[in-house]
Amino acid sequence: MKKLEQELNNYYRSKRIASDKITAIQASVHEMGGTRRRSSYLIPLAAAILLTIGIGLWMHISTDSSLTHQVVTEIGHNHRQHGALVVKSDQYDVVQAALSELDFSIRPRRGELVRDFVLVGGKYCTIQGSQAAQLKLSHRKSQIIYTLYVLPIADDIKDVEPGIYETNGLQVELWTDQFLFYGLAHGQ
Amino acid sequence: MPVSSSLSEEELLQSGFRYAYALTHHHHDAEDLVQTAWLKLHQRYSEVKTKALFFTTIRNLYIDQYRRRKRVWFTTLTSKHEYLSASGDAAVEGTKVAIDQMLSKLRDIEREALFLHIVEGYSANEIAALTGRPRGTVLSLIHRSKKKLAALETAD
Secondary structure, eight states, rough: HHHHHHHHHHHHHOOOOHHHHHHHHHHHHHHHHHHHHHHHHHHHHHHHHHHHHHHHHHHHHHHHHHHHHHHHHHHHHHHOOOOOSSEEOOHHHHHHHHHOOSSOOOOOSSSHHHHHHHEEEEEEEEEEEEEEEEEEHHHHHHHHEEEEEEOOOTTTTTTOOOEEEEEETTEEEEEETTTTEEEEEEOO | OOOOOTOOOHHHHHHHHHHHHHOOOHHHHHHHHHHHHHHHHHHSSOOOOOOHHHHOOOHHHHIIIIGGGGOOOOOOOOHHHHHHHHHSSHHHHHHHHHHHHHHHHHHHHHHHHHHHIIISOOHHHHHHHHHHHOHHHHHHHHHHHHHOOOHHHHHH
16 A cells, blocks of 8 residues: 555656746736736726716816806896886887997897797896896787897806706796897796 | 745645646646636735645636536547657556556545645645545545555556
8 A cells, every 4th residue: 555655646746737837827927917017007097087087077067057057047036027127119229229338239030039029128137247138028929028138158158058947937048149148038 | 734835936836736637637627727726816815825725726716617517538549658658667657657547537536635645745634624524534535545546456
């Protein structure tokens, strides 16, 4: 039995992994180490970049939506005010002449606003600190009074998102046309 | 239990290879096992901490990858003749071939127990700890394996 054990010992001791295989294994370890070092450096960097982009995007969206919300609220608030008009007329030219401080055309470019509404009059107002025209329009069929705001697109409002919004029971539509910004509010 | 601290990287790899060979009884499979275990440990710990851990990793990989395959190996006569003629000492090589054939008739768990006990010098308790088998089972495996080999040797 001792002889058999000795033979087994010799047999297994003679089994050797080839030296080129050992070299290959050691090379794989070095390569893996390099990859790990690169990975350990890249992963936090990628995470930081993604986080920065995420925060920036969130701030951008947040700022934009916040500005739009402010404009909608301001237009809604102004619509509910029933201050005296500077001029009462159903003629845009007359109202334009009366609001002489304005250096832009108050006549809406949308055909339906001229076709379906009758101009009641207008006055000055401000939206986000910029001077604007506040025009009262009466719907020809329903006789409901709408308020139209017109002002040049300045830096203060250039990021406002066009669309139709609801605020405190009012509907406010925002849009732009060439260099002018429009807001139309109606409701009680 | 022997520790790896005194072993060089190459000695540790050779030792792991012999253990993998005892399990697989196939040169290339043993090489693959050793390489995979070595890389796995480096990936996890950046080093191979102990020989015991290296052996355990090899063993687990063997159970996962090789034993489940139930592979059948065909050894050609030609390769044996080439093996014999390539060596200057036909008697020694003849013994090796005989041992090889006898070991191929043992189960992997029997070869493993024999290898750890005879070649690595592990006690039954150490083998039990490494393989997760009861000490009594380990002793029984060693005893039966030796008996089988002796019977095969007599038959030849």
